[in-house]
Amino acid sequence: MRSLLNVAETRTAIALSERVHWIGALDPSLRSFDIILKTANGTTYNAYVVRGSAGVAVIDTVKANFAEEFFTRLESVADYHEITAVVLNHLEPDHTGALPELLRRAPQAKLYISYKAQRMLKGLLKVDTPFIPVNTGDTIDLGDRHLSILHTPYLHWPDTQCTYVEEEGILFSGDIFGCHFCDVRLFNDSVGDFRFSFEYYYAHIMRPFKVHVLDALALIEPLTLNTVAPAHGPVLRDHPRQYVERFRDLSIPRLRRENTDDKTLLIFYISSYGNTARMAEALYSGANEIEEVRVSLYDLAGGEIEPFVDLIEEADAIALGTPTINGDATKPMWDLLSSLVVVNMQGKLGAAFGSYGWSGEAVPMLEDRMRGLKLRVPVPGLRVKLIPTDEELAACRQFGRRLAEVLTARHKAEVLEFEDL
Protein backbone atom coordinates (compact mmCIF):
# COMPACT_ATOMS: atom_id res chain seq x y z
CA MET A 1 0.00 0.00 0.00
CA ARG A 2 1.22 3.48 -0.83
CA SER A 3 2.58 5.65 1.97
CA LEU A 4 0.33 8.48 3.15
CA LEU A 5 3.28 10.37 4.53
CA ASN A 6 3.15 14.12 3.90
CA VAL A 7 6.29 15.73 5.27
CA ALA A 8 4.99 19.24 4.52
CA GLU A 9 2.10 18.79 6.95
CA THR A 10 4.36 18.00 9.89
CA ARG A 11 7.20 19.68 11.68
CA THR A 12 8.31 16.49 13.38
CA ALA A 13 11.25 14.26 12.53
CA ILE A 14 10.56 11.40 10.11
CA ALA A 15 11.80 7.94 11.15
CA LEU A 16 14.16 6.04 8.87
CA SER A 17 14.51 3.53 11.69
CA GLU A 18 13.96 3.56 15.45
CA ARG A 19 17.28 5.34 15.95
CA VAL A 20 17.62 7.38 12.78
CA HIS A 21 15.44 10.31 11.73
CA TRP A 22 15.21 12.77 8.85
CA ILE A 23 15.16 16.39 10.06
CA GLY A 24 15.47 18.20 6.75
CA ALA A 25 13.44 20.86 4.96
CA LEU A 26 11.44 21.13 1.74
CA ASP A 27 12.01 23.88 -0.81
CA PRO A 28 9.27 23.23 -3.40
CA SER A 29 9.36 26.65 -5.04
CA LEU A 30 13.04 26.64 -6.03
CA ARG A 31 13.43 26.66 -9.83
CA SER A 32 17.16 27.15 -10.29
CA PHE A 33 19.91 25.76 -8.09
CA ASP A 34 23.37 27.36 -7.97
CA ILE A 35 22.62 29.02 -11.35
CA ILE A 36 23.54 25.87 -13.28
CA LEU A 37 20.70 23.47 -12.49
CA LYS A 38 16.99 23.68 -13.26
CA THR A 39 14.76 22.35 -10.49
CA ALA A 40 11.31 21.72 -11.96
CA ASN A 41 9.67 20.87 -8.64
CA GLY A 42 12.17 22.30 -6.16
CA THR A 43 14.52 20.42 -3.88
CA THR A 44 14.98 19.19 -0.34
CA TYR A 45 17.78 19.84 2.09
CA ASN A 46 18.18 16.57 3.95
CA ALA A 47 19.66 16.39 7.44
CA TYR A 48 19.54 13.47 9.84
CA VAL A 49 19.80 12.51 13.51
CA VAL A 50 21.32 9.27 14.82
CA ARG A 51 20.70 8.27 18.41
CA GLY A 52 23.13 5.91 20.15
CA SER A 53 23.22 4.69 23.76
CA ALA A 54 26.01 7.16 24.54
CA GLY A 55 25.28 10.12 22.33
CA VAL A 56 23.29 11.79 19.58
CA ALA A 57 24.74 12.86 16.24
CA VAL A 58 23.36 15.38 13.75
CA ILE A 59 24.40 14.71 10.16
CA ASP A 60 24.42 17.92 8.05
CA THR A 61 22.06 20.88 8.41
CA VAL A 62 20.00 22.91 5.89
CA LYS A 63 20.08 26.19 3.93
CA ALA A 64 19.96 29.18 6.29
CA ASN A 65 16.42 30.33 5.52
CA PHE A 66 15.09 26.84 6.27
CA ALA A 67 16.74 26.65 9.70
CA GLU A 68 13.50 27.00 11.64
CA GLU A 69 12.00 23.89 10.02
CA PHE A 70 15.23 21.99 10.71
CA PHE A 71 15.35 22.98 14.39
CA THR A 72 11.67 22.21 14.98
CA ARG A 73 12.09 18.72 13.53
CA LEU A 74 15.32 18.19 15.50
CA GLU A 75 13.63 19.25 18.76
CA SER A 76 10.95 16.60 18.22
CA VAL A 77 13.52 13.79 18.65
CA ALA A 78 16.40 15.21 20.69
CA ASP A 79 17.24 17.85 23.26
CA TYR A 80 20.14 20.12 22.39
CA HIS A 81 22.11 19.06 25.49
CA GLU A 82 22.04 15.43 24.26
CA ILE A 83 23.86 16.21 21.01
CA THR A 84 27.43 14.97 21.18
CA ALA A 85 28.43 15.15 17.52
CA VAL A 86 27.72 17.25 14.44
CA VAL A 87 29.03 15.72 11.22
CA LEU A 88 29.21 17.76 8.02
CA ASN A 89 29.47 15.61 4.91
CA HIS A 90 29.83 18.71 2.73
CA LEU A 91 30.28 22.38 3.64
CA GLU A 92 28.37 24.09 0.84
CA PRO A 93 25.96 26.68 2.33
CA ASP A 94 22.81 24.68 1.50
CA HIS A 95 24.00 22.11 4.06
CA THR A 96 25.67 24.38 6.59
CA GLY A 97 23.25 27.32 6.80
CA ALA A 98 21.96 26.28 10.23
CA LEU A 99 25.38 25.29 11.60
CA PRO A 100 26.28 28.46 13.54
CA GLU A 101 22.92 28.43 15.35
CA LEU A 102 23.12 24.68 15.98
CA LEU A 103 26.56 25.07 17.58
CA ARG A 104 25.21 27.95 19.67
CA ARG A 105 22.31 25.82 20.91
CA ALA A 106 24.48 22.70 21.44
CA PRO A 107 27.87 24.14 22.46
CA GLN A 108 29.05 20.81 23.90
CA ALA A 109 28.72 19.02 20.53
CA LYS A 110 31.95 18.16 18.76
CA LEU A 111 32.09 19.19 15.10
CA TYR A 112 33.50 16.63 12.64
CA ILE A 113 34.49 17.70 9.12
CA SER A 114 36.63 16.23 6.36
CA TYR A 115 40.29 17.04 6.70
CA LYS A 116 39.94 18.69 3.29
CA ALA A 117 37.28 21.06 4.65
CA GLN A 118 39.26 22.89 7.28
CA ARG A 119 39.92 26.08 5.41
CA MET A 120 36.44 26.10 3.94
CA LEU A 121 34.98 26.03 7.44
CA LYS A 122 36.92 29.16 8.30
CA GLY A 123 35.72 30.79 5.08
CA LEU A 124 32.11 29.96 5.94
CA LEU A 125 31.95 30.80 9.64
CA LYS A 126 34.50 33.65 9.66
CA VAL A 127 35.32 32.85 13.28
CA ASP A 128 37.58 30.18 14.74
CA THR A 129 35.40 27.20 15.60
CA PRO A 130 36.82 24.07 17.22
CA PHE A 131 36.48 20.97 15.04
CA ILE A 132 37.89 17.48 14.55
CA PRO A 133 39.21 16.69 11.04
CA VAL A 134 38.33 13.15 9.90
CA ASN A 135 39.31 10.75 7.13
CA THR A 136 38.42 7.25 5.91
CA GLY A 137 38.73 4.82 8.80
CA ASP A 138 37.81 7.31 11.51
CA THR A 139 34.78 6.44 13.63
CA ILE A 140 32.57 8.44 15.97
CA ASP A 141 31.37 6.43 18.97
CA LEU A 142 27.73 6.88 20.01
CA GLY A 143 27.72 3.78 22.26
CA ASP A 144 25.65 1.13 20.48
CA ARG A 145 25.84 3.06 17.19
CA HIS A 146 29.04 4.03 15.40
CA LEU A 147 29.54 6.50 12.58
CA SER A 148 32.28 5.53 10.10
CA ILE A 149 33.73 8.15 7.79
CA LEU A 150 34.39 7.52 4.09
CA HIS A 151 36.57 10.16 2.43
CA THR A 152 35.02 10.72 -1.04
CA PRO A 153 36.67 13.90 -2.32
CA TYR A 154 35.52 15.94 -5.35
CA LEU A 155 31.95 14.63 -5.28
CA HIS A 156 31.49 17.43 -5.91
CA TRP A 157 33.78 19.57 -3.73
CA PRO A 158 37.22 18.69 -2.36
CA ASP A 159 35.69 18.24 1.10
CA THR A 160 32.85 15.81 0.35
CA GLN A 161 32.59 12.70 2.50
CA CYS A 162 30.06 10.02 3.47
CA THR A 163 29.07 8.81 6.93
CA TYR A 164 28.04 5.17 7.45
CA VAL A 165 26.22 3.60 10.39
CA GLU A 166 27.12 -0.08 10.27
CA GLU A 167 24.54 -1.17 12.89
CA GLU A 168 21.78 0.31 10.69
CA GLY A 169 23.21 -0.28 7.23
CA ILE A 170 22.53 3.40 6.51
CA LEU A 171 24.85 5.50 4.39
CA PHE A 172 24.56 9.28 4.70
CA SER A 173 26.01 10.05 1.31
CA GLY A 174 26.00 13.85 1.13
CA ASP A 175 25.46 15.05 -2.44
CA ILE A 176 26.37 11.63 -3.86
CA PHE A 177 23.20 9.76 -4.97
CA GLY A 178 21.26 12.98 -4.38
CA CYS A 179 19.04 14.92 -6.76
CA HIS A 180 16.91 18.02 -6.84
CA PHE A 181 13.42 16.59 -6.47
CA CYS A 182 10.93 17.75 -3.87
CA ASP A 183 8.19 15.35 -2.83
CA VAL A 184 6.34 15.32 0.49
CA ARG A 185 6.37 11.50 0.50
CA LEU A 186 10.16 11.58 0.98
CA PHE A 187 11.03 7.92 0.35
CA ASN A 188 11.96 6.59 -3.07
CA ASP A 189 9.29 3.88 -3.00
CA SER A 190 6.56 6.51 -2.46
CA VAL A 191 7.56 9.66 -4.36
CA GLY A 192 6.86 10.49 -8.01
CA ASP A 193 9.15 9.49 -10.85
CA PHE A 194 12.49 11.11 -10.04
CA ARG A 195 14.72 9.11 -12.37
CA PHE A 196 15.25 12.07 -14.67
CA SER A 197 16.27 14.26 -11.72
CA PHE A 198 18.71 11.61 -10.48
CA GLU A 199 20.44 11.34 -13.84
CA TYR A 200 20.30 15.10 -14.50
CA TYR A 201 22.00 15.74 -11.16
CA TYR A 202 24.71 13.20 -11.97
CA ALA A 203 25.23 14.71 -15.44
CA HIS A 204 25.75 18.23 -14.12
CA ILE A 205 27.34 17.70 -10.73
CA MET A 206 29.21 14.38 -10.71
CA ARG A 207 30.12 13.85 -14.37
CA PRO A 208 33.29 16.01 -14.41
CA PHE A 209 34.59 13.86 -11.53
CA LYS A 210 34.03 10.33 -12.88
CA VAL A 211 37.44 9.12 -11.72
CA HIS A 212 36.58 10.21 -8.20
CA VAL A 213 33.13 8.60 -8.46
CA LEU A 214 34.81 5.26 -9.17
CA ASP A 215 37.15 5.76 -6.17
CA ALA A 216 34.14 6.49 -3.94
CA LEU A 217 32.22 3.47 -5.25
CA ALA A 218 35.17 1.25 -4.31
CA LEU A 219 34.57 2.34 -0.71
CA ILE A 220 30.77 2.21 -0.85
CA GLU A 221 30.05 -0.99 -2.80
CA PRO A 222 31.36 -3.43 -0.15
CA LEU A 223 29.01 -1.96 2.49
CA THR A 224 25.71 -3.51 3.55
CA LEU A 225 23.21 -0.92 2.34
CA ASN A 226 19.70 -0.97 3.77
CA THR A 227 19.23 2.72 3.07
CA VAL A 228 21.14 5.42 1.23
CA ALA A 229 20.27 8.81 2.70
CA PRO A 230 21.53 11.63 0.46
CA ALA A 231 21.58 15.37 1.19
CA HIS A 232 19.05 16.24 -1.54
CA GLY A 233 15.98 14.46 -2.89
CA PRO A 234 14.34 11.15 -1.98
CA VAL A 235 15.72 8.87 0.75
CA LEU A 236 16.66 5.65 -1.03
CA ARG A 237 15.38 2.79 1.12
CA ASP A 238 13.95 0.57 -1.63
CA HIS A 239 16.67 -1.22 -3.62
CA PRO A 240 19.30 1.40 -2.70
CA ARG A 241 21.99 -0.61 -4.42
CA GLN A 242 20.48 0.02 -7.85
CA TYR A 243 21.37 3.71 -7.42
CA VAL A 244 24.93 2.76 -6.55
CA GLU A 245 25.08 0.51 -9.60
CA ARG A 246 23.66 3.28 -11.76
CA PHE A 247 26.48 5.57 -10.66
CA ARG A 248 28.97 2.95 -11.80
CA ASP A 249 27.18 2.58 -15.14
CA LEU A 250 27.20 6.34 -15.65
CA SER A 251 30.90 6.55 -14.82
CA ILE A 252 32.18 4.05 -17.36
CA PRO A 253 32.02 4.28 -21.17
CA ARG A 254 28.66 3.23 -22.58
CA LEU A 255 29.88 1.15 -25.51
CA ARG A 256 33.31 -0.33 -25.43
CA ARG A 257 35.36 1.22 -28.18
CA GLU A 258 36.86 -1.11 -30.80
CA ASN A 259 40.68 -1.17 -30.98
CA THR A 260 40.97 0.17 -27.45
CA ASP A 261 44.74 0.60 -27.73
CA ASP A 262 44.29 3.20 -30.47
CA LYS A 263 44.22 6.89 -29.64
CA THR A 264 41.21 8.85 -30.84
CA LEU A 265 41.28 12.22 -32.58
CA LEU A 266 38.04 14.07 -33.29
CA ILE A 267 38.04 16.88 -35.86
CA PHE A 268 35.15 19.35 -35.63
CA TYR A 269 34.75 22.16 -38.12
CA ILE A 270 32.30 24.78 -39.22
CA SER A 271 32.65 26.45 -42.59
CA SER A 272 30.83 29.22 -44.46
CA TYR A 273 32.41 28.98 -47.94
CA GLY A 274 33.91 25.49 -47.68
CA ASN A 275 37.50 26.68 -47.07
CA THR A 276 37.75 25.61 -43.43
CA ALA A 277 35.97 22.39 -44.47
CA ARG A 278 38.71 21.66 -47.04
CA MET A 279 41.35 22.32 -44.39
CA ALA A 280 39.54 19.88 -42.07
CA GLU A 281 39.46 17.17 -44.75
CA ALA A 282 43.18 17.62 -45.44
CA LEU A 283 43.95 17.47 -41.72
CA TYR A 284 41.81 14.31 -41.51
CA SER A 285 43.67 12.59 -44.32
CA GLY A 286 47.06 13.55 -42.81
CA ALA A 287 46.15 12.22 -39.37
CA ASN A 288 44.84 9.01 -40.95
CA GLU A 289 48.34 8.24 -42.24
CA ILE A 290 49.42 7.46 -38.70
CA GLU A 291 48.57 3.99 -37.49
CA GLU A 292 47.17 3.57 -34.01
CA VAL A 293 45.14 6.76 -34.30
CA ARG A 294 41.42 6.57 -34.96
CA VAL A 295 40.32 9.80 -36.61
CA SER A 296 36.74 11.10 -36.97
CA LEU A 297 35.53 14.15 -38.89
CA TYR A 298 32.38 16.11 -37.98
CA ASP A 299 30.69 19.21 -39.39
CA LEU A 300 29.35 21.09 -36.36
CA ALA A 301 26.48 22.42 -38.48
CA GLY A 302 25.21 18.86 -38.90
CA GLY A 303 24.85 17.79 -35.30
CA GLU A 304 23.63 18.60 -31.82
CA ILE A 305 26.08 19.68 -29.15
CA GLU A 306 25.25 17.02 -26.55
CA PRO A 307 26.37 13.89 -28.44
CA PHE A 308 29.51 15.75 -29.50
CA VAL A 309 30.26 16.43 -25.83
CA ASP A 310 29.82 12.70 -25.13
CA LEU A 311 32.30 11.88 -27.91
CA ILE A 312 34.84 14.43 -26.69
CA GLU A 313 34.65 13.10 -23.15
CA GLU A 314 36.16 9.81 -24.27
CA ALA A 315 38.50 11.15 -26.97
CA ASP A 316 42.24 11.64 -26.59
CA ALA A 317 42.46 14.71 -28.81
CA ILE A 318 40.29 17.29 -30.56
CA ALA A 319 41.05 19.58 -33.48
CA LEU A 320 38.68 22.50 -33.95
CA GLY A 321 38.29 24.44 -37.18
CA THR A 322 36.40 27.69 -37.60
CA PRO A 323 36.54 30.75 -39.83
CA THR A 324 37.09 34.15 -38.25
CA ILE A 325 34.02 36.38 -38.48
CA ASN A 326 34.16 39.94 -37.14
CA GLY A 327 37.41 39.16 -35.36
CA ASP A 328 36.00 36.19 -33.45
CA ALA A 329 35.46 32.44 -33.68
CA THR A 330 31.94 31.41 -34.66
CA LYS A 331 29.10 30.89 -32.20
CA PRO A 332 28.62 27.12 -32.84
CA MET A 333 32.29 26.60 -31.90
CA TRP A 334 31.96 28.69 -28.73
CA ASP A 335 28.74 26.80 -27.89
CA LEU A 336 30.64 23.52 -28.15
CA LEU A 337 33.53 24.80 -26.01
CA SER A 338 31.25 26.25 -23.35
CA SER A 339 29.44 22.90 -23.10
CA LEU A 340 32.60 21.02 -22.17
CA VAL A 341 32.50 22.21 -18.57
CA VAL A 342 30.57 19.05 -17.61
CA VAL A 343 33.36 16.69 -18.66
CA ASN A 344 36.94 16.28 -17.57
CA MET A 345 39.17 17.66 -20.32
CA GLN A 346 42.43 17.54 -18.40
CA GLY A 347 45.25 15.83 -20.28
CA LYS A 348 43.64 15.72 -23.73
CA LEU A 349 45.39 17.25 -26.74
CA GLY A 350 43.87 20.20 -28.57
CA ALA A 351 44.53 21.93 -31.88
CA ALA A 352 42.90 24.76 -33.85
CA PHE A 353 42.74 25.73 -37.51
CA GLY A 354 40.67 27.84 -39.85
CA SER A 355 40.37 30.04 -42.91
CA TYR A 356 39.96 33.81 -42.56
CA GLY A 357 39.42 36.90 -44.68
CA TRP A 358 40.94 39.86 -42.83
CA SER A 359 42.59 39.11 -39.54
CA GLY A 360 42.26 35.47 -38.36
CA GLU A 361 41.91 35.90 -34.60
CA ALA A 362 39.74 32.78 -34.19
CA VAL A 363 42.57 30.22 -34.12
CA PRO A 364 44.55 31.72 -31.20
CA MET A 365 41.26 32.35 -29.37
CA LEU A 366 40.34 28.67 -29.60
CA GLU A 367 43.83 27.69 -28.47
CA ASP A 368 43.55 29.92 -25.40
CA ARG A 369 40.15 28.51 -24.54
CA MET A 370 41.44 24.94 -24.87
CA ARG A 371 44.37 25.72 -22.59
CA GLY A 372 41.85 27.17 -20.15
CA LEU A 373 40.06 23.83 -20.25
CA LYS A 374 43.41 22.20 -19.30
CA LEU A 375 44.07 20.72 -22.72
CA ARG A 376 47.60 20.61 -24.01
CA VAL A 377 48.04 22.41 -27.35
CA PRO A 378 51.28 20.92 -28.67
CA VAL A 379 51.13 21.94 -32.35
CA PRO A 380 50.76 25.66 -33.16
CA GLY A 381 47.45 26.42 -34.90
CA LEU A 382 47.12 26.68 -38.65
CA ARG A 383 45.51 29.65 -40.43
CA VAL A 384 44.87 30.08 -44.16
CA LYS A 385 43.87 33.37 -45.78
CA LEU A 386 40.64 32.75 -47.73
CA ILE A 387 40.94 29.85 -50.22
CA PRO A 388 43.64 27.28 -49.40
CA THR A 389 46.23 26.59 -52.12
CA ASP A 390 47.58 23.11 -52.81
CA GLU A 391 50.64 23.99 -50.70
CA GLU A 392 48.45 25.14 -47.86
CA LEU A 393 46.37 21.96 -48.04
CA ALA A 394 49.63 20.00 -47.88
CA ALA A 395 50.47 21.98 -44.74
CA CYS A 396 47.06 20.97 -43.34
CA ARG A 397 47.85 17.32 -44.02
CA GLN A 398 51.20 17.76 -42.30
CA PHE A 399 49.44 19.46 -39.39
CA GLY A 400 47.12 16.44 -39.00
CA ARG A 401 50.01 14.02 -39.28
CA ARG A 402 52.03 15.90 -36.66
CA LEU A 403 49.10 16.00 -34.27
CA ALA A 404 48.59 12.25 -34.65
CA GLU A 405 52.31 11.65 -34.11
CA VAL A 406 52.31 13.64 -30.89
CA LEU A 407 49.25 11.71 -29.81
CA THR A 408 50.86 8.30 -30.30
CA ALA A 409 54.20 9.40 -28.85
CA ARG A 410 52.43 9.99 -25.53
CA HIS A 411 52.69 6.25 -24.88
CA LYS A 412 56.41 6.68 -24.39
CA ALA A 413 58.30 9.00 -22.10
CA GLU A 414 58.70 12.30 -23.89
CA VAL A 415 61.07 15.16 -23.05
CA LEU A 416 59.83 18.63 -23.95
CA GLU A 417 61.39 22.07 -23.66
CA PHE A 418 59.55 24.51 -21.40
CA GLU A 419 59.72 27.22 -24.06
CA ASP A 420 57.92 24.93 -26.58
CA LEU A 421 54.85 24.38 -24.42
Place this chain on the structure above:
Amino acid sequence: MRAKLTFQDIQVAVNVPAGTRVIEVSEKVGSAIMYGCREGDCGTCLMEVMSGMENLSTPSVLEDKVLRENMAGKRYRLACQAQVLGDVTVGPA
Protein backbone atom coordinates in the same frame (compact mmCIF):
# COMPACT_ATOMS: atom_id res chain seq x y z
CA MET B 1 70.55 26.42 -15.13
CA ARG B 2 67.86 23.96 -16.19
CA ALA B 3 66.24 20.98 -14.52
CA LYS B 4 64.12 18.04 -15.66
CA LEU B 5 60.58 17.98 -14.27
CA THR B 6 58.89 14.62 -14.93
CA PHE B 7 55.15 13.97 -14.58
CA GLN B 8 54.78 10.32 -13.76
CA ASP B 9 51.06 10.05 -14.54
CA ILE B 10 51.42 11.05 -18.20
CA GLN B 11 55.04 10.04 -18.75
CA VAL B 12 56.08 13.48 -19.91
CA ALA B 13 59.29 15.24 -18.89
CA VAL B 14 60.00 18.93 -19.40
CA ASN B 15 63.32 20.77 -19.26
CA VAL B 16 62.54 23.93 -17.29
CA PRO B 17 64.56 26.95 -16.09
CA ALA B 18 65.50 26.50 -12.41
CA GLY B 19 62.99 28.27 -10.20
CA THR B 20 59.94 27.36 -12.31
CA ARG B 21 56.91 26.46 -10.22
CA VAL B 22 55.34 23.04 -10.98
CA ILE B 23 51.98 24.70 -11.72
CA GLU B 24 53.52 26.64 -14.60
CA VAL B 25 54.21 23.36 -16.39
CA SER B 26 51.77 20.72 -15.22
CA GLU B 27 48.64 22.28 -16.72
CA LYS B 28 50.30 22.89 -20.06
CA VAL B 29 51.36 19.26 -20.43
CA GLY B 30 48.09 17.89 -19.05
CA SER B 31 49.13 16.20 -15.82
CA ALA B 32 46.14 15.28 -13.61
CA ILE B 33 47.31 17.42 -10.69
CA MET B 34 44.26 19.52 -9.79
CA TYR B 35 44.21 23.21 -8.93
CA GLY B 36 41.99 25.42 -6.84
CA CYS B 37 43.04 28.83 -5.57
CA ARG B 38 46.53 28.75 -7.14
CA GLU B 39 47.95 30.79 -4.27
CA GLY B 40 48.87 28.26 -1.61
CA ASP B 41 45.67 28.48 0.36
CA CYS B 42 43.22 25.71 -0.55
CA GLY B 43 45.44 22.61 -0.69
CA THR B 44 43.75 21.25 -3.84
CA CYS B 45 47.03 20.99 -5.76
CA LEU B 46 48.59 18.56 -3.33
CA MET B 47 51.01 16.44 -5.37
CA GLU B 48 53.13 13.41 -4.66
CA VAL B 49 56.87 13.76 -5.16
CA MET B 50 58.16 10.39 -6.36
CA SER B 51 61.81 11.44 -6.45
CA GLY B 52 63.92 14.55 -6.10
CA MET B 53 62.16 16.07 -3.07
CA GLU B 54 65.52 17.66 -2.17
CA ASN B 55 65.45 19.45 -5.54
CA LEU B 56 62.32 21.45 -4.71
CA SER B 57 62.36 24.83 -2.93
CA THR B 58 61.83 24.69 0.84
CA PRO B 59 58.13 25.04 1.80
CA SER B 60 57.13 28.50 3.03
CA VAL B 61 55.47 28.92 6.43
CA LEU B 62 52.14 29.23 4.59
CA GLU B 63 52.65 26.05 2.54
CA ASP B 64 53.81 24.19 5.63
CA LYS B 65 50.59 25.15 7.40
CA VAL B 66 48.41 23.98 4.49
CA LEU B 67 50.35 20.71 4.24
CA ARG B 68 49.82 20.06 7.94
CA GLU B 69 46.12 20.91 7.74
CA ASN B 70 45.76 18.45 4.87
CA MET B 71 47.58 15.77 6.87
CA ALA B 72 50.04 15.51 4.01
CA GLY B 73 52.89 13.02 4.42
CA LYS B 74 56.56 13.68 3.77
CA ARG B 75 56.26 12.88 0.06
CA TYR B 76 53.74 15.64 -0.63
CA ARG B 77 53.98 19.29 -1.69
CA LEU B 78 51.74 21.95 -3.19
CA ALA B 79 52.26 22.19 -6.96
CA CYS B 80 51.39 25.90 -6.97
CA GLN B 81 54.15 26.67 -4.48
CA ALA B 82 57.01 24.24 -5.09
CA GLN B 83 59.78 25.57 -7.34
CA VAL B 84 61.93 23.19 -9.34
CA LEU B 85 65.65 23.57 -8.55
CA GLY B 86 66.88 20.20 -9.89
CA ASP B 87 65.54 16.97 -11.41
CA VAL B 88 62.29 15.87 -9.86
CA THR B 89 59.43 13.45 -10.58
CA VAL B 90 55.91 14.29 -9.47
CA GLY B 91 52.32 13.10 -9.90
CA PRO B 92 48.79 13.67 -8.58
CA ALA B 93 48.32 12.97 -4.83
